[in-house]
Amino acid sequence: MKRTISCLAIALGLVSCNLDLLPQDAIAPETFFKTENDLQLYTNSFYNALPGAEDVYNEDVDNVVKTSLRDELRGTRVVPTSGGGWSWGTLRNINYFLANSNKCPDPKAVAKYNGLARFFRAYFYFGMVKRFGDVPWYSQPIESNNEEMLTKARDPRAMVMDSVMADLDYAIANLGNARQVNTVTKWTALALKSRIALYEGTFRKYHPEYNLPNADKFLDECIAASDELMKNSGYTIYKATPQTAYQKLFASDNAIAEEVILARDFSDESQVYHNLNYYTMTASYGRPGLEKRLVNSYLMADGSRFTDIQGYDTMQFFEEVQNRDPRLSQTIRTPGYTRIGETTRLVPEFGATVTGYQLIKFVSEPKWDTFNKDITDMPIFRYAEVLLNFAEAKAERGTLTQADLDRSIKLIRDRVGMPTIHMADANAKPDPYQAEMYPQLKGANKGVLLEIRRERRVELVMENFFRWDDIIRWKEGQLLTRPFKGMYFPGPGNFDLDKDGKVDLVIYEGTKPTVPGAQILKLGSEISLENGNKGGNIVINGHINKSWNEARDYLYPLPTQEILLNPNLTQNPNWK
Template sequence: MKKYTNNKRFRLFALTLLGFGLWSCDNNLLETIPNDRLSVDVFWKTENDAKIAVNSLYTDLDGTNLVSWDAVTDIAHTNQPFNVEAYIESGTYDATSSKVFNEWSAAYKGVRAANYFLENVDKIPSANATVINQLKGEAKVLRAYQYIKLTGLFGPVPLVTTSLSLQEGREVVNATVPELWDFIDKELTEAAALLPATYPAADKGRVTKGAALGLLARANLLAGRYQKAADAADLVIKSGAYGLYESYEKLFSYAAENNKEVLLDKQFIKDTYSNGIFQQLAPYSQKNGGSTFVPTKALVDTYETTDGKKITDAGSGYNPAKPYEKRDSRLKYSVFLEGDVLPSGIVFKPQPTSGTADAIGSTYIASTTGFNIKKYINTDDYANPGNSGINIILLRYAEVLLTFAEAKIELNQIDASVFSAINLVRNGRNDVKQPSVTAGTQAELRDLIRRERTVELAFEGQHLFDIRRWKTAEKVIPGPVYGITFTNAQGQLVTVEAVSVNKVFDSSRHYLWPIPQKEINLSPLLKQNPNW
């Protein structure tokens, strides 16, 4: 069973206080304190106030929405055509898209909350500067996290670091992308100096120095600042504070929460602050699981064979009639495949003629590719699929290792440290044993590291950003969506194609999302991204 930390419950108490506002009564009605907002008359008085305030910032982190970003790439598909992500897949979205607006507004909500905290925390008369500085460091990291996402999705967005009046809000302008990356770099570097390497058990889940440095590595990789990315990742590696969890299969289970591989996650609690990831992603047979986003053949084909070859390589031994045999074990740990036992105890049978609830075409909710996402689908949640308490991982050590290796490859600084980082991801767990890589040209290693990131981090929200910075999105996204290959009644191999689906990616504008039209209407000085 999952053990909940006191820190998790304390954060929810903080969220409740901040959500409803703090209030008090006074005999003099002319001096009452507003009860519809947080008031400086009763708050920002103690260290505990500061802790409550910073705890509330964690609720603005991304959660299950991470999966939706992969669904608009080549490795996953939005299963129902009426979902807003389906319009992004088909290229028919614009600046009025609710998905675009919601991601923008959620990020700036987090920015606004962090700004408010940083503007007010110094009002607290504390003799413990270390505690206040730690809390400032947490807020800076959480604000930088939002700006990494905003810059990655939208490019030149407004850089807002203070609370804005209504008039100031109408006058915001786009920062340049280099200015944004400079700010993020400075913010995370400063924060890392303020944060501890670890916390007591009751404070698990708080931002650490390692999380700040890991995000610094991610940001600089996205920015193409490879030396800075390598240096930040190297600091995390050499800290010795992190390592790979021994089992990839169990990495996204309750038993593995707060393990040594997790640098940053969003924490949830059943019954109190839950998420619906089981209900969202599970196969339809699992109490009407939503199959909202499903894997594609393009992803499944990316996993190597057990001898380290691509399935298209000569001598790989890949058998289209038995496509899942002798494959990288991360495939079966990430994707529900034909014959898998599902949380309810039944066998997964997605073939169109199987007669099961998961058969392709049996209902519009069943997976149209015959694959379902397995990460985060835990038997513990089967009884109440909409009440999952599983933490959603936002940054883990495997990504840091791959960031280090990729940055060094791009710099053509290919040495033993590069192979060590790659091979730790490929075979450093008890249940993942892909052959070690010991040599290769820059081009060969670039291809390999991109493949490693794709399969290792599938459904964790990084692939959209990766194919944008690699400038490969225009090649890998467009076209039909394919699924399972099976043998039909006539003994022929048939590959499923999702009906009436054609992914579109226009390189002249889709490398950035449009700035929401609502924002431009409110702030006329904002400039729209090219060709939107």
């Protein structure tokens, strides 16, 4: 079912950018909220709070690199005058519904749609807490004469998150058991609870500076929610041929409902589109490409570590992508790649990818390549994430067993024919390449947690900005200050990227050569290597300084205008 903003939603004042008051011209609640259809019509508008397509695929932290850098990576965020995410219109609409839904005489319908509203209130507050930490908790719409609520101080994060969990528990108890890929159900609420509880539990564990209690309680909540979904929902990992299953999952016009719990629906019939194909194949959107450290993190097909191979860091493209985890060749163009439904073999196009590792995840048939004309559905929650959450929470709690890995990570790896994680081996010999990236990680389960983090990064790349959230909750902002790199080249020369006997790429100095059919890039201007004409990895944005303030940057600042209007609000630490 497609979700759109209705005329009723507009009439009820659903478009807002601040803590709006009840609109005086709203449809009177005494004449509305009388039937289940009224409740459904109103709550349909809540779906607009879910991520749009670009919010799903458009990540640009340290997994996917572009020609430009976000302010968060450059360290150039400033305190905004207004806006900055301090927006409460969505919450006001939810609370207005909850204050009036009981006018419907059907108690089952009221409970169901209240469950939906409280799901979205939990979703809203999770976003606000991630961004700002302590925030005011509002469970009722605010009247214009309620000075106390209008000038409310920030409530403690611990109190807000307890309220979020209570909302989710209500949603889980009152939403239907049916699996519906475009509708929030009990299973969606359990998946959200799994996500939120893992985030909050690990944030509290790795951020002692905030003095937040009960990290283990949230990890246990994650384990319980994930376990219930794993045992009772009927969701599975989508499987087909190991060499295509992962790619097909994301290139499907209609979300594959055996794994996707909730998705954004796009269709040609309804003329609802996004821009994914165009985004990955033109220079207009920053030429996105995988970053070198992520490419290095993909295991070999036999489960061994690529970074244990002598000389891995100077391997050229063809050699480095051989016999790797099949998800690598289903995420980027590798030798032999063809578009879906076509037979022409394609190499990476450097005009469309700044690192050389050109994205193909979500890329569908060429007929959808036109600007803003793509229709692949966008997953917001899928079963693989729940399995990853379960394994990580168990490992963080110290209760993980090999049996737990076999009912979680193993299922994900079985999709592409990869060996599972062996807990004892991982803990006995932690991967030094991964360990260097995550210095905060310590303890007896360090090795297996490193492998779970690897798995999470590989499986969830390009989805829902998971990587940003993971870096924040693990307190590893230092990762964002490292140089971003791409393919390795030994210096200027002619390169046959797929070893078919034809030159695909020329990197030159001096006079531009003529090589029919080849991409031609000038060293130092159109492509930069670490050591100039002596070669090295492609360097992206090497001239731009990146910084991270450990005492400040894990939270965003509140807008100055809001602090001036409400003297009871305080600014986040070290933002001036």
